[in-house]
Amino acid sequence: MIPSVLPTYSRAPLHFVKGEGCWLIEEDGRRFLDLGSGIAVNALGHANPVLVAALTEQANKLWHVSNLYEIPQQQALADKLVAASFADTVFFTNSGTESCELAVKMARKYWYEKGAPEKTDIIAFTGSFHGRSSAGIAAAGSEKMVKGFGPILPGFKHLPFGDMDALEAAIDEHTGAILIEPIQGEGGIRPLPDDQLKALRKLCDDKDILLILDEVQCGMGRTGRLFAHEFAGITPDIMMVAKGIGGGFPLGAVLATEEAASGMTVGTHGSTYGGNPLGCAVGGAMMDVLTEEGFLDEVSRKAGLLNQKLEGLVAAHPEIFEAVRGQGLMIGLKMKIAPADFVKAGYDKLVITVPAADNVVRLLPALTITEEEIAEAVSRLDATASALEAAA
Structure with missing residues (x-):
């Protein structure tokens, strides 16, 4: 049974x-x-008093109103993330998987609106993990992830992690973005060397491709910097975060430049719970600690x-x-x-x-x-x- x-x-x-x-x-x-922290989620430990206080205070006021209305806690957290990162704008989700879904949509919508609808392909890498949604498993591409769940969402190419020659050779007129974890988590804590991340940024600039970074596991202070890509001195166009951003409360986000996000206009995406007052109150307290x-x-x-x-x-x-x-x-x-x-x-x-x-x-x-x-x-x-x- x-x-x-x-x-x-x-x-x-x-x-x-x-x-x-x-x-x-x-x-x-x-x-x-x-030593697991809920797989890098409880970034400030269990029952951290600062986060407990933020959650409790908000829980006594307001839990949920939906994104039909302005949410002050959401605005405050977005402002903190924008101030501390490359991003101009933020969309809040409930998980890394949801962040992946939006990152893929955002990249494809960008090229559609730019008059290049053929640029739908996203290059990803072996050993990666981007969640277990349709886009997430398609991006990872491993047999373990996709077996039995076909037909798999098309438009993804998979290359060896860190093979720059293979990457250059794979780019064609259909390539719209490159999606990569600066440090693979589920793949076995495999960092991409700083020089390769710099080369990746330059390649995207030279070939007119969007760079999407998945910092769901390696972001939010985990590496000793707020985001792992900071060590290489580069910035992405779109970035997925989750896990540590809520310190244990379900919260995720997609951070983007104004240009990369330009296709995501009213009605192109939404979330019932994303950016709710509870999650954003905790995320705001989390950001205050990390940027202290x-x-x-x-x-x-x-x-x-x-x-x-x-x-x-x-x-x-x-x-x-x-x-x-x-x-x-x-x-x-x-x-x-x-x-x-x-x-x-x-x-x-x-x-x-x-x-x-x-x-x-x-x-x-x-x-x-x-x-x-x-x-x-x-x-x-x-x-x-x-x-x-x-x-x-």
Whole structure:
């Protein structure tokens, strides 16, 4: 008999009932050190008092009115995002998947309105993940994502991640945009080198193509900058964000330049819940924390400390680990064993990690993790590796 919850997930047998910063409390009382943050969502940790206060204050005033009316909290958050980024305008969604849908629509509508309706193709890359909607799975293109869901939305080309020669060769008169994650998350914490991101921006300019960045996982302070593309000193035309923008509350957004968004006029897109007062109140508080003087510098400092300790961990367990990679607090442990085995063994040591492709275990701790918690995290990861070695 099918369960009442559709069985599309292979869930761990854990039942968390409370969260406190970097900690999750199981219903049996065990305290787990959470290095996954709900897959990079709880960027300020669980039950962060600043976000709780923003949500509670708004919840006592107004939850939902729809986008038929002006929403002051939405305007305030849009203004903060525009002030802190390349963008001139923002559309709010509820998730990264919804942001992908709009980014694809925005790019295609742009060329239609410019009198080049043939420029519908979007180049994407192997190992990518852009959500599980029709556009999202078509953009990723992997068999795992698309099998059984045909016919797949047309208009996507898939190239090897980081292969600039293949990219140049693939561009033709139908190419309208390039869609890429500056750091692949689900794909295994694979950063695109800064020089390649710069070359990508130049290629888009030279070929008159829109650049769409997916910063759903790597954005919102995760790397030590507000957005990962800032390290390369470039800007996109369109950018998808979600996850950390709401600090745990469902919220996403598409940021764009005035030019790239010029086709999205009244009636071309909409959302019932997107940009609601609750989500935008929390997002506004989140932005205030992230843009506070010194906050992201502290994220970078702690990331350096954690990476240094992880290098020692890898050296101490050469049969378990291969390498450390990533940027800021978006870290991948390249494994010599199955990532799922390490994640599962970690549950016994009361530490939460997240598997990814390319034989990688992801560490995505709260940006507010302390030095003491970093030391405890590495200790528990070390205990996990030792347990696996002993059982081999």
